[in-house]
Amino acid sequence: xxxxxxxxxxxxxxxxxxxxxxxxxxxxxxxTFHRWEIKPDKLxxxxxxxxxxxxxxxxxxxxxxxxxxxxxxxxxxxxxxxxAVNCIVNQNNQLVGHNTDGSGFIRALKTKHGFDPCGKNxxxxxxxxxxxxxxxxxxxxQINTLTIANRTVSRGDExxxxxxxxxxxxxxxxxxRQTLINPLSNVDLIVNTTSIGMKNGPDPEHSPVPPDLxxxxxxxxxxxxxxxxxxxxxxxxxxKAPTIGGLDMLxxxxxxxxxxxTKKDAPENIMYDAAKKALGL
Ligand code: NAP
Numbered sequence: 001x002x003x004x005x006x007x008x009x010x011x012x013x014x015x016x017x018x019x020x021x022x023x024x025x026x027x028x029x030x031x032t033f034h035r036w037e038i039k040p041d042k043l044x045x046x047x048x049x050x051x052x053x054x055x056x057x058x059x060x061x062x063x064x065x066x067x068x069x070x071x072x073x074x075x076x077x078x079x080x081x082x083x084a085v086n087c088i089v090n091q092n093n094q095l096v097g098h099n100t101d102g103s104g105f106i107r108a109l110k111t112k113h114g115f116d117p118c119g120k121n122x123x124x125x126x127x128x129x130x131x132x133x134x135x136x137x138x139x140x141x142q143i144n145t146l147t148i149a150n151r152t153v154s155r156g157d158e159x160x161x162x163x164x165x166x167x168x169x170x171x172x173x174x175x176x177r178q179t180l181i182n183p184l185s186n187v188d189l190i191v192n193t194t195s196i197g198m199k200n201g202p203d204p205e206h207s208p209v210p211p212d213l214x215x216x217x218x219x220x221x222x223x224x225x226x227x228x229x230x231x232x233x234x235x236x237x238x239x240k241a242p243t244i245g246g247l248d249m250l251x252x253x254x255x256x257x258x259x260x261x262t263k264k265d266a267p268e269n270i271m272y273d274a275a276k277k278a279l280g281l
Contacts, residue, residue: 102137
């Protein structure tokens, strides 16, 4: 039996096994999707003992996305530039590290929501791991401007500096009411990549953008998926702004990974249904 799995620690929150197994079963692929909850001191041994013959690949989640850069045989240019691997593919018995977080985010925007980021003004809230992947992919899509608003300005500055090599006008600001007013006056897309609004996170009750400042005509994308309706999404709906929740990025990064592992078109609806069921929706 072929094996795929998700690698992380802890893994109790992950719904990837449910929606990936549903996709494998749909295509009648003889493979089992595992939950590889590997403690940090066992990670190197995990890689040393992989039986490569039946191993199709893995998803990688917290806290191993950066560590895996040094544990695979090769990495793609995008994973290198983002600085993280979230998907490992067995390519001719070599482990290749990809990053599908950013490409999955863009694919959900374009194919599911008909939003083309090319030429748009984007406000990115946060500068952590997910922000890096999304920012890199938005720059590849030739957006017009990118404003990065983060609590710790130095992290936003660092990300802006890395991306400036590639193109659009990029600006880093502090995440606070006063500094958000100007970028919010001319923005097409707002993406929350912070943990603000996440259940059991550092600040589950608040929206990272003050509700009264949310513009009606911008698309509001919150990548937090638990809860499905975050304080930001709720506030945007009250303002009658269009919204996208975090389940889309989650499923689409998995769709991109599934297609890399199996070379087959992912059954999107089946994966969505299984993801929703796993979240109890
Ligand atoms: P990370 O690398 O730890 O980054 C966390 C970000 O949140 C940083 O920008 C941090 O700011 C900010 N932050 C945390 N607490 C804050 C607070 N109380 N006030 C203001 N800012 C705060 O985490 P990550 O891996 O990027 O994940 C971030 C969120 O995205 C999580 O909720 C995660 O579940 C979600 N996510 C969703 C998907 C998906 O597929 N939908 C994929 C990946 C991640 P500082 O720099 O100032 O610390």
